[in-house]
Amino acid sequence: MTTRADDPSTRTPALRPHRIPADGLHEGRRILRRTPDGWQDRPYELFEIVPQAATIGAEIRGLDLSRPLSTALRAELNRALLEWKVLFFRGQHLTSAAQRQFAANWGQLETNPLLARGDSKEVVRFDKAAGGVPTFENVWHTDVTFRARPAMGAVLQLREVPPSGGDTLWADMAAAYDNLPPKIRARMNYARAVHDYLPGFSRFYPPAQLARFQAEFPPVEHPVVRRHPETGRRMLFVNASFTTRIVGLPEAESDRLLRLLFQQAHVPEFQVRFRWRAGDVAFWDNRATQHYAVFDYGARRRVAERVAIAGDRPY
Known part of the structure; x- marks a missing residue:
């Protein structure tokens, strides 16, 4: 028996014209590699590790961060940081000095004259309800990419938390x-982009205050895609707070591409969300992550202190 070519049951139905706008985020399977190809997974011997998401975020149990780190413990924590990008430590209640001492295991501590100071020049204090500047809430960003050498990482402790809300995502x-x-x-593999502190901080400070820092923090260029100095892995290195344009492209094309690149941080499969309790500590690799502080707690108080570790020049 033969089927006629014009038999409706054998033809592909005609559909109306349809398309999704180019360069968007689309549904479908994600590539979720926690570590670079060829990386050797090994058990952790000096603490317990509890993964919080597929590729990013792990809680570390069984450590008291107020105690000095042995060489072996520092090395194992560093491996955990490289593999999980952000580490969480519950109920540490560190003094400011102990917090600085822990961070200093990874290098020289950074200062930031643009943010409110804690009890020393290396400590940044975020105190929302006490009248502090509400910096960088509800925006995905990587810290201080407007520096020629952005921070390697940061250690954040919540001193006081609201009854609900105030989570952080990475x-x-x-x-x-x-x-x-x-x-x-x-x-984008070999493209470069300009980073500038002014777009991010102009939301919070008047021009007279911003002008004081223009000479100290001129615009800098970084690769759009940087290599991690310890793993060699390629990572997207632009963010909506400080990246202003892609070098060598017309403004409209640069803006279109940056919008696409900025969107990548918004994919839930790439994220971890942490619900704080007072005394909790997070330690993140600023080279490999962006983060977002959720401002959903109104006038209730949330107090955090951050110590940042100086980094290298991205390549």
């Missing part, structure tokens, strides 16, 4: 890079 920027459209990924 995004894995290696996963964000892996999931870029292949043509965009190839194009």
